[in-house]
Structures are given as structure tokens and as C-alpha cells.
Amino acid sequence: MKVFADLLWFFRMEAKRYLWGVATLVLVSLLLLVPPYLIGVMVDGIVDGTLTAGALTRNLLLLAGCGLIMYVLRYVWRVLLYGAAARLSQVLRGRLYATLTRQSPVFYQRHRTGDLMARATNDIQAVELTAGEGVLTLVDSLVMGLTVVAAMASAISWKLTLVALLPMPFIAWSTSYYGNLLHVRFRDAQAAFSGLNDKVQETMTGMRVIKAFGQQEAEKEEFRKLSARTADANMAVARVDALFDPTISLIVGLSFFLAIAYGAKLVVDEELTIGGLTQFTIYLGSLIWPMLAIGFLFNIVERGRASYGRINELLQTRPDVQDRPGAAHEAPRGAVEVDLRSFTYPGQPQPALQNVRFRLEPGQTLGVVGRLGSGKSTLLRLFLREFEGADGLLAIGGRPLDGYTLDALRGAIGYVPQEHVLFSATVAENIAFGRAEASRAEIEAAARAAEVHEDIVRFPDGYDTVVGERGVTLSGGQKQRLSIARALLQQPAFLLLDDALSAVDARTEQAILDALRAGRTGCTTLISAHRLSAVEHADVILVLEDGRLVERGTHRELLELGGRYAEMYERQQLESLVLKGGASS
């Protein structure tokens, strides 16, 4: 029942719906006593032959009225209570999504998509059941149970009532015992379901690889195992789940037995008539439903508790990266200054970056080169503040990055990631993803600058072609250029190209770089690349090795330095020479 306390905030929020809903429910329970009474009166009249036509009509009309009122009231409480429950799942879904939008990449490395999806769907459903069906069952069984017990004790015999109810505490004890057992098993079952979801999610997104490697049968086998595990976990739930009803039947049966045995004694002692005893057993019979409902209630509530725990765990996750108090809302402008002592990814033993220093005036271009894993993209991503914990200074316009709100900071940055992410929407909507209000002309201009306009007009529906999960297949280069167009449309003061030209060919790369130089005067650009041609014209070039800055300068300076950069350049030149030799022979 703890989950009701956990959900108190919601019951308060929806107090009106719940109060009216519960009141209507109680009213219906009480009205339920009227029809048997009216029928009893009429039947007695028929038996005695005293029923007049007027009385019959009056009673029948009363009965019909009562039936209609109950019909309306029952409809009303359903809409109120279930409506409130639907509201809860709406609120939880909304909050969950909002929380998810605040989480950093670290969070998404910890939680798999399928698992998060399962919490957003299955678990929310279980909580919804608690807030609707759970509340209804609680109120209904309490009202009905108490009414019946009151009738039994007052109208027949309080002594007999006491004896008959003797085994009842055992119901409370066993249901709460089963409840705890169920809680653990249900959590396990939900986790198994999450795992299953993860597997399907992964398979569906990685189908190309699975097929290319002929892994279909192996995947089926893996899935079969997971599905079997889910079935087993659910069977474990069922083993406890199926205990509720029989246990309650058992106890109710015992209660009947005691009632008859002790009742017989009372009859013999002439403290009770046989008619009274029969009536008592009828009342006892109508206690069965409330008792079973309590089992059902425990079941729902335990599921709700397990699921609410899983949801709350996510809701309570504080975002790793948050706005500092007093952070400026104004857009960052001015020179970029970096004096980074070290940066380590959360949970990693070694720092990803160490001792990186540079300064970039507004409108200048920074080039970052280095081999695989040297920290190029880490350096760029630090500007987005996706991770906390950088030791040292990263500043724009003399103010450290965390001196700006995330919103202001990210609003000034156009980011093109290594991995191209497109959404299920048209090409135009994808380009305008960061600026939904952009005009078609602006979108086309951005697409032209990113050298993707020609490709787009050749798509079946041009700019209105749907891409993403349910759209046309794009090549890696096309996706990259769409991402670039998306960043350019934002007209950012700072543009981060994180190895964003890797999947485009040399001609396109040059065309894009030319367009950037031509159209973005006054804007600061940071490019990481492994092809030196992409950074040759940069004002400052950083050469990174194992996360350390080993060289810094312009293309010319670095060549004169004769270090790592020159070496890389020579190697790329050498390749050209070899080719040239081949060409002239």
C-alpha cells in the first residue's frame, strides 16, 4: 500500500476528481441496498396478496428510477476515476520525457533504449492501473466489506461475527507476504521484459549488419533464449500470483466452517434462530468478493509499486550537467580561450585530454588533427558541455562556459556530429530542426552551402521527401551534408564540425569549406578532421596525440616546425608523389 503514499502528490493534484469519484462510488454502493429491499417488499406483498396495483406501480417506478440513477452514477465515477488515472500516466509520461531531455550522454551510456522504452510504456501502464483500478478496488471493497460486517454484527450476532471473522487477519498477513514476494518477482519480470525490448530494439536498428553477417539464425536463437527467460520470470510471478485467490477461498471457507459450527452451538443454546444463521451465511457469502478484491488490490498495488520505483528512479536522476546559479542568459560572443589541464570521461581511468591551450579570435578557424582516439572530438564536445569535470579554463568572451546557461551556450553553437542523426520527417524539416520557423528560401540556402541542394532536388519529393527511420535511404555523405545544412541554418556564432566531412569526397569537401569561408565571415569555426586538406586554411591548428597537445600553429608554422604535423603532411604529400610518378610514367 506504500505506493498510495508515493502517489499522494498526484491524489492531491487530482483531489477534485478523486473526491467526487470516491463519493459517487460510495453512493452507488449504498444505493445497491435499495433494489433488494424494494423487491422484498413487493414479493412479500405478492405472497400475502396485499400488493395493490398502485403500490406495485409506485415500487416499480422507484426501482426503475434507482436503476437509472445508478447507471448514471456508475458512468460518472468511471469517467472521474479512470480519467484521473489516465491523467497520471499522461503526467508521468510527460515528466519522464522531460527528464530524459535533460540527461547527458553519460546517462544514455548507462541506460539502453529498450529499457527506457519499457519504463515509459509498460511501467507507466502498471502505475495507471494502481491509480485507477487500485483506488476503485480499495474503496469498493472497504465500503462493501464494512457495510456487510456492520449488518452482520448489528442485525444478527456480534459474537458470531467475531468468531467468523477470526481467520480474516490471516488474509491480511498472507496477502502482504505474497505481495512482498510478488514485488521482487515482478521487478524481475519487468527487467526481463526490458531486456527483451532492448534486444528487439537493437536487432531492428542493426538489421543491415545482422543480415550482412548472416546472423539471422543466431539472432533468432538469442531472442528465443530471452523470450524464454521472460516467460520463466513471468511464470515465477504467476506462481505467487495464483496463490492469492485460493488462499482467500481457503480462509473464507474456514470462516464459513467456524460460522456454521459456532452458529450451530448458538442455535442449540437458543441464542440464534436457524433463519438467522442462514441469513448470516448469506452475508458471509457476500464478503467473499471484497476479500478477493483485497487480494486483487495487493496484486495491482505491488505491481504499481515495482513499476513506480522503476519510473521514479529515472525521474530522480539528476542531470549530470546543469545550469550554474547566476549563469548568464546572453549569447556567448568573442574570443575562445582554452587552458585545459585535464579532462577525464566519467568512469574512465585515464584522462581523455591533458594540457590543451589555445586562443581563437572571433571569426577565426581552428583545426584539430591527430590520430584515432587522440581526443579531437572530445575537445569539440567539451564546448557543448555534454560532460562536467573539465579541470581548467574553457571560456568564450572572457566568461567560462559554465557561466552561460546551457540554452544560451548551445544556442550560439552549430554542431555537426560524427554520427549523423536524422529524424523521421521531411528533408526540409530535418534541416530546419534547430529553427522550425525558417523559411523555405533559408532552408535552401543552407542546403546549397552544405552542397546538398543538388542531391535533394533529385529525391522523389525534393525537400518534402521523408527521411529518417521511415524515409528514403541516404548515403553517409548525404546525411553528413544534411547535418551541416542543419547547423548552418542556425546561423551560429560558433560552428563545430566534428569530423563532419569524413564521408564526403574531396570535391564536395572543398566546396563546403569554400562556402563556409565565403559566407561565414565573422563567425568562429572549429573543425576536427583526419584529412589535412580540411584544416589547411585554419588560423590555428592543434595537433593532438593521446589527448595531449603536441603542436600548435598555422599550417605554415607547423610545416616549418618539422614535427608531427609536418610528418603527417609529408606522408600525405608522399602519397601524392607516388601517384604523380605513376601518372607521368
Next chain:
Amino acid sequence: MTIRRLIRYLRPHRLVLGAAFALLLLGTAADLAGPYLVSRFIDDYLTPRTFPKEAILGFAGIYLTLHLASVAFQYGQLLLFQRIALRVIHRMRTEVFGKVQHLGLSFFDRTPAGTLVSRITNDTEAVKDLYVSVLSTFVQNGVFLLGIFVAMFVLDWRLASLCLVLLPVLYLLMRTFRTYSSRVYRVTREKLGELNGLLSESLQGMNIIQALRQEGRMIRRVERLNEEIRGAFLRSVRLNGLLLRPAVDLLRILTLMGVVSFFAGASASGAVKVGVLYAFLQYLDRFFEPVNTMMQRLAQLQQALVAGERVFQLLDTDEWAPGEKPGALPAAEAAAGGEVRTASGAGLDRPGAETVRAEAAFPGVLPPASAAGLIEFDRVTFSYDGRVDVLRDISFTVRPGETVALVGHTGSGKSSIIQLLLHFYNVRSGEIRIDGVPLSRIGNDELRARIGLVQQDPFLFAGTVRSNIALHDGAVTEEAVREAVSLVQLEPFIRRLPRGLDEPVVERGAAFSSGERQLLSFARTIARRPGVLLLDEATANIDTETEEAIQAALTRMRAGRTTIAIAHRLSTIQDANQILVLHRGEIVERGTHQELLRQGGLYRAMYLLQQGGVAAKV
């Protein structure tokens, strides 16, 4: 239709199902015997105040035994229904998952992953209720209702016949409910599916949403959808409120009114048997409880049916991957589709059964020994959507052991050639042959076992570094893994990982850089020792030094193997036996590196541009 198909899934569980129903009936009987025993005790012993010890103890003993038995039967019955349901769902899931594995990529290009996930996991979960509770409820209460009608006819056939009017009324109520609710439930499910799709896409692209500060807009989109879902749910609550329990209860009161009037009329014209009146009222009261329970389950049934329909829709999708339509089945059986699968479904529970079927399904599989690796494209034209051709009239031949390089601007159709060779899609016209055998006659498993693909977009699975190289099919030995690792020079990277080869890989390898992911996918390909190599812009994400090492490894790998390579950097393919220059889906130049340079066409322009930088812009 859907319901018949769902029930057919129970066929393999006939015996258990029979046992469950037997327990259900026994339990109910034992349960009903209790009140009878009590009434006998009251009439025979309590009323005359005679209490013979043995008889009383016997009564108590029988009562308690029967009660315990009924409780035990109840537990057994509940458990058996659960077991059947879980097994059926397990089978349905493996079946639909297995089916999806063999659908064409064009299907996945169009269908969001989130939708498929919700079909395979959520919808099957909704179907479960049908087997857990709906079936047993309908059978149990149906029997109960029949019994009550029999009893009422015995009591008074005239009145009972009048009560028969209830049946069409109830039927009408149920039909009205079903008609409206199926519409409402479908909308709810669709909206939920849409939300799931949005959610799954957001989760995967969250860093972009954040970088572009679109959190607010996405939240508003979710909220709008959320509101729609609540609206749809409320409509179903209203529908349930109007037509289910409240309506049945109203009907009950109306019926009671009718019965009372009937007796009142009868009493005016003659004597009324009081016992009959009491009994009739009692039975009528009991008549509506099962009706209510069944109506209550009707909502669940409706949800299960809608969900089941969606699962079957996926199961019946005819968009097979090229060459993966189970054609070995006799034509008649194949045409019957799902019914056959269901009928022969018992075998699917056995691991390996599907493999056998899959193998049998591919006729004309080539023995690997004959594989030389001659690849021919013969006037191939191809389109993803059937409207715009991405490849036009492509013809070329790769002789065994040769390397053919594909170059061209992005979007020129290079990747499509590789996708076609892997038989991911069917060509629109023309033919692709390997060793003279058309692709359509080679089994996909066989084809893909011989072809090693390195993709543009390395995809890593959640698991470990090792499992990402070896994958799950057991075909790759530990030795092959280590060999592959050293071949692509992944050793330094693996040494840096705290747990080496057993380092966990999170979903999509998000913790690794794209270069590292690329190298891992290299190792995965190489570990399978393929006869034909397809390199799809394989070196795009690797820096010069790493690439040199890989080039060396690839050179070793390529010895004696047929290779088709796409590379943006022309330097990596200069030793190719043939270079094809593609432009907008057509081959515009072909020849060796030297020949193409001499031709002075597109290739030469691209080449000059690359080694000379901007100056050479043509």
C-alpha cells in the same frame, strides 16, 4: 478471423488446456458442493437438534476435504492457464521475430524500429490476456449460464422463455460495444505506437536535440500526443461506462421488474408458488454476474484482438528479403501462409527447428568448394522506391582474386552496388551472377558467409568487444578473433581497455570513438575469413597512420580474394585491377589507374583535386 487464428495457437497445448478446464470445473463443482452440504447439515441435524458424533465429524471432514480440494484445483487451474498463455506468447514472439528477420531491407527502410518493437513485445503482451483470463472466463461462465437457464426452464418454462429475450438484447449490447470499441482501441493503439516511435527516435538522437536546443519543442510534441492518447483512452472509458457493467446492471433491474410484474399478474389470476418466485429471483441475480464478468472481459478481449491483428499483420507481411521467402515449402502450404505455420508450429519450440527449415527453404545452394569468386553485373538497373533509378544499366565483371574499385561523388550509387551484391534488394532489371550463378539462386546465408562487408556506418551490439567480433553464431573461434584483432592492429586499443576483449560495449558502442568502432567492425569482418571482400568507404574514418596499417592488412587479406572497394581517397585504390567511375548511377569511365589518368576525364579531375588541394579545382 483473428480470434480463430489466436485459438489455433492453443492446439499444441490441447492436453494441458483440457487438464486446466477439468480442474476449473472440478474446482467449481467442489466449491458449489459446500453450500449444499451446509444446507443438508441444517435440515438433517440442526433443525431436529440431533447431533450423532460420527455423522457430524464426517460432515466436517467432507466439508474441509472438499474445500481443500477446491482450493488446490483452483491453484492448479490458474497456474496451468498462465503456463499455456506464456508458452503461446513465447512462441508467437519467436515466430514474429523470426519472420521479421527475413523481411527485406526496403521494409525496414519504411518501418520505424519503434513500431516493430511495440509489435513484437507490447502487442504480444496484450494478446496474453486472452489466454490467461478471457478464455477461462468465457468457458466457465458460459457453462454457468447454461446451467442457470436449464434450472429456470425446470422451474417455469413460460417465464424462462420470456427470459430468453435477454439473449438477443445482450448480444446486441455486445455487438454495439465491439463495433465502437474496436475503433476506439485501434486509435489508442496507433497513437501509442506513434508515441513509442517518437520516444525511440528521441532517445537515439538526444544529443542532437540538446545541441540544437529543441528539448522544449520535442516536449511539446510529446505532450500533444500524450493529450491525444488520454483523449482516446477517455473515449474508451466512456464507452465502457455506457455499454458495459452499468448497462448490464440496468438491464438486470429491468428484468427484475419484469419478473415481479409477471408474478404480480399471475397472483391476480391465481395462486403463486412462493418457492418458484424466490428461486427465480435468486437465479436471475446469479445470471447477471457471469454476464457482467464476461462483458468486463470483452474489453480485454477487444484489446487482445486488436493487438493480435497487428501481430498477424506483421506475420503476414509479404515483403520478404530477396531469396528469403520460404520457397521450399510446397506451393499450397506456402500460399496458406500463417495457417501452416500455426499448424506445424509445435516444432518451432524446439531450438534448431527453424534453422532446418531455413536451410531447406533455399534451393540450389552452392557448395562452398566451388566458390571461385567471379562476380558479374549484367545491365543492372535498380531503384529503392521504384520511381527514381539510383543505378542505370551497370555492367562489369570482377574476375576471381581481382580488385575492382568504385569511385564517384557521394550519391553516385557506389553503396547501392554493394547492397545489391549482398542481395539486400532485388534488381529492377538485369542480373547479378557469382561464378555464373544468378544471385537469386544462391542462398543468402551461403552468399553472406562468403562475402565480408565493411560498412560505412559501423554498428556495434551491446555485449563485449569479443562478442562484437565473434557475434553469436559460434562460427568464429577464439583464435580467429585474436588473429583478426592483430590483423587490424586493434591490440593497442584493447590493451588500453580495463577488461581487454571482455570490455563491455554499451548500446551502439557509444563509449568508443567512431574510429575505434570502425576498427572493431573491421575485425568482425576479417574474423570470418570471407572469400569476397566488400569495402564500403571503409577507410573514411581512420587517420592516415591507422589506415596504412589497415591497408597492409587488407592487402594481405585481398591476396587471392575478389574485392570490391569504395574509397574516397584515390590513393588507396591505385593498385586496383579495374576502377569504375560512377556518376549519377551510371558508369562513366572505367580502366586502371594509369588508363584513367591518361583519359583525362572525371577520374583525373578528382585525382588532381585530392592531391593538389583547392588549386586544382576543375
